[in-house]
Amino acid sequence: NAGVTQTPKFQVLKTGQSMTLQCAQDMNHNSMYWYRQDPGMGLRLIYYSASEGTTDKGEVPNGYNVSRLNKREFSLRLESAAPSQTSVYFCASSVRRNTEAFFGQGTRLTVV
């Protein structure tokens, strides 16, 4: 059982480049989330999707866009990467928005 799968695991971008972080879950969960984690800080919510076709902004949405492609997949796009977006990004899913969440292994992104 794969759970929540994130790709890629590591990425280095130049300032101004764009990229999409992929996330897929095979647990038939309705809700999906994107978080970022910076050194010495807790996880901060970027965007959230309660169900297929809906997305909502979290605490730190600026500089990001998301797409809930279908029930399984929730992607995070950086249109013009900035050094401040260097972080570890985690995708998570849950049955509903207020039940326990399951996390992927993370994507380590460095913007130079």
Next chain:
Amino acid sequence: DAKTTQPNSMESNEEEPVHLPCNHSTISGTDYIHWYRQLPSQGPEYVIHGLTSNVNNRMASLAIAEDRKSSTLILHRATLRDAAVYYCILRDLNSGGSNYKLTFGKGTLLTVNP
């Protein structure tokens, strides 16, 4: 939002029990107490949650004070694999509100000595 307070770090010896405390004095009647942990270089992992009664699962036990203003995560026999940051989080399971946030604080860094 109701907040939680945890010690920054704790140490334990392998095969001994560990009691990780969490204070949540402003907890509301509909807040569930959730615990997650994050092993080095991994994503957070759900551990356990409860409302009023003590809870047990294969990973840990959760002891909740009678007034619900504090709780304790109990690892019955710590192993080296239990070394992680442990997060105590309150989640309002009412359908309204911003309960989707799953707000993480800094948690408690548990070190397990061999």
